[in-house]
Amino acid sequence: xxxxxxxxxxxxxxxxxxxxxxxxxxxxxxxxxxxxxxxxxxxxxxxxxxxxxxxxxxxxxxxxxxxxxxxxxxxxxxxxxxxxxxxxxxxxxxxxxxxxxxxxxxxxxxxxxxxxxxxxxxxxxxxxxxxxxxxxxxxxxxxxxxxxxxxxxxxxxxxxxxxxxxxxxxxxxxxxxxxxxxxxxxxxxxxxxxxxxxxxxxxxxxxxxxxxxxxxxx
Amino acid sequence: xxxxxxxxxxxxxxxxxxxxxxxxxxxxxxxxxxxxxxxxxxxxxxxxxxxxxxxxxxxxxxxxxxxxxxxxxxxxxxxxxxxxxxxxxxxxxxxxxxxxxxxxxxxxxxxxxxxxxxxxxxxxxxxxxxxxxxxxxxxxxxxxxxxxxxxxxxxxxxxxxxxxxxxxxxxxxxxxxxxxxxxxxxxxxxxxxxxxxxxxxxxxxxxxxxxxxxxxxx
DNA sequence: ATTATTTATTAGTCAAGGCTAATTTTTTAT
DNA sequence: ATAAAAAATTAGCCTTGACTAATAAATAAT
Numbered sequence: 001x002x003x004x005x006x007x008x009x010x011x012x013x014x015x016x017x018x019x020x021x022x023x024x025x026x027x028x029x030x031x032x033x034x035x036x037x038x039x040x041x042x043x044x045x046x047x048x049x050x051x052x053x054x055x056x057x058x059x060x061x062x063x064x065x066x067x068x069x070x071x072x073x074x075x076x077x078x079x080x081x082x083x084x085x086x087x088x089x090x091x092x093x094x095x096x097x098x099x100x101x102x103x104x105x106x107x108x109x110x111x112x113x114x115x116x117x118x119x120x121x122x123x124x125x126x127x128x129x130x131x132x133x134x135x136x137x138x139x140x141x142x143x144x145x146x147x148x149x150x151x152x153x154x155x156x157x158x159x160x161x162x163x164x165x166x167x168x169x170x171x172x173x174x175x176x177x178x179x180x181x182x183x184x185x186x187x188x189x190x191x192x193x194x195x196x197x198x199x200x201x202x203x204x205x206x207x208x209x210x211x212x213x214x215x216x217x218x
Numbered sequence: 219x220x221x222x223x224x225x226x227x228x229x230x231x232x233x234x235x236x237x238x239x240x241x242x243x244x245x246x247x248x249x250x251x252x253x254x255x256x257x258x259x260x261x262x263x264x265x266x267x268x269x270x271x272x273x274x275x276x277x278x279x280x281x282x283x284x285x286x287x288x289x290x291x292x293x294x295x296x297x298x299x300x301x302x303x304x305x306x307x308x309x310x311x312x313x314x315x316x317x318x319x320x321x322x323x324x325x326x327x328x329x330x331x332x333x334x335x336x337x338x339x340x341x342x343x344x345x346x347x348x349x350x351x352x353x354x355x356x357x358x359x360x361x362x363x364x365x366x367x368x369x370x371x372x373x374x375x376x377x378x379x380x381x382x383x384x385x386x387x388x389x390x391x392x393x394x395x396x397x398x399x400x401x402x403x404x405x406x407x408x409x410x411x412x413x414x415x416x417x418x419x420x421x422x423x424x425x426x427x428x429x430x431x432x433x434x435x436x
Numbered sequence: 437a438t439t440a441t442t443t444a445t446t447a448g449t450c451a452a453g454g455c456t457a458a459t460t461t462t463t464t465a466t
Numbered sequence: 467a468t469a470a471a472a473a474a475t476t477a478g479c480c481t482t483g484a485c486t487a488a489t490a491a492a493t494a495a496t
Contacts, residue, residue: 025474038454040475057461057474088331098325107316113306243444256484258445
């Protein structure tokens with residue numbers, strides 16, 4: 001698998017995640033920032049390698065093998081993101097580009113060792129679950145609070161920014177890991193959000209705060 | 219700079235290190251495991267970019283700018299090697315291939331952070347000095363004991379294998395960091411070596427031991 | 437000094453991955 | 467049901483970095 005193939009497969013995998021049965025050439029082109037003509041070519045190749053089922057003019061469907069490969073790449077990407085944030089003190093929103101390069105390093109041993117070194121993390125800094133070496137994802141995905149809709153409920157399970165200042169702020173306003181929350185209102189204009197904490201306390205916060213709070217939805 | 223260009227430049231840099239004024243096309247081809255025809259092509263390109271001075275049929279000479287670039291790649295390579303050994307518990311002789319890939323990740327910030335995280339190491343696990351961010355190499359190179367010639371002298375400055383077992387062995391035989399040594403004899407057949415420690419104690423060791431002892435030559 | 441040999445370069449090809457332009461197929465709208 | 471629009475594919479070209487075969491230049495040997 002070349003780097004380009006890995007990237008296409010990952011894109012196709014992500015595009016199929018949202019329950020979509022088949023992914024169109026244009027979808028892939030948009031995601032990959034390439035032209036549809038280039039995509040057609042690559043789909044033919046990935047089809048021949050049986051990473052996808054490719055029926056001309058009808059989009060693609062990822063195969064089990066393709067999914068396995070894509071999940072390996074996703075695993076590597078997310079492990080590197082954890083490394084960058086936990087060990088090298090990158091901010092959670094600074095890591096994507098670099099991880100996009102690091103994920104293509106070919107060394108199963110490296111990933112195994114990295115995983116152990118990071119203490120087998122289950123989530124990346126954005127709250128997305130990290131597949132295990134077999135491509136299995138056990139953990140339920142977390143979502144940033146700002147991405148939730150009105151009336152949705154869940155539980156605060158983690159924060160992205162663990163700076164002292166941020167934790168202090170959370171403590172002050174009465175938000176804590178484990179708190180059950182419900183979205184009461186969202187302001188379209190600035191992305192600020194109002195939530196109900198533990199069915200008793202109303203809490204209004206800016207988008208800047210909300211993006212850093214991870215929710216396990218229920 | 220592409221990955222290929224970086225690799226060629228690094229090869230040319232290494233080949234010019236041994237005081238050679240100019241490096242031949244064949245030299246580069248051998249080092250890069252490519253054919254001379256491919257090298258000619260790349261030399262023309264690197265010449266146009268003024269990374270090297272290229273006179274057809276007369277080999278190349280690296281420019282200051284080329285040296286600067288090559289040293290950046292060397293720096294990245296060696297920092298990653300330290301990471302792999304110090305943090306991920308790779309053995310010093312297992313890291314080269316992976317570092318060869320990692321060195322091409324493009325992110326100055328990453329390298330800066332990695333350097334800090336590793337505590338600004340001055341040497342890689344093979345004893346080679348790590349250039350600073352400006353390409354300056356202050357430290358004198360170290361050499362593995364097995365690479366020294368008869369009658370050469372120096373001082374033990376580090377070990378590559380820092381396992382308890384190895385350190386215990388060194389202690390037992392009376393070798394220690396700081397000891398002054400002189401090579402008395404080398405056995406061609408198995409690479410074993412006999413040294414004089416602190417001008418008084420003869421010590422015979424296998425190649426397996428010698429490769430793990432780093433000497434600052436004098 | 438001329439030939440032989442070695443070394444290096446050019447010419448032409450290939451695969452990967454991108455592109456544009458032209459064409460074909462599918463979908464949508466009348 | 468057919469025409470128009472949208473989507474996808476093919477054809478043909480480009481660049482990078484390899485290769486082989488053919489040629490040219492430099493060096494070595496007689």
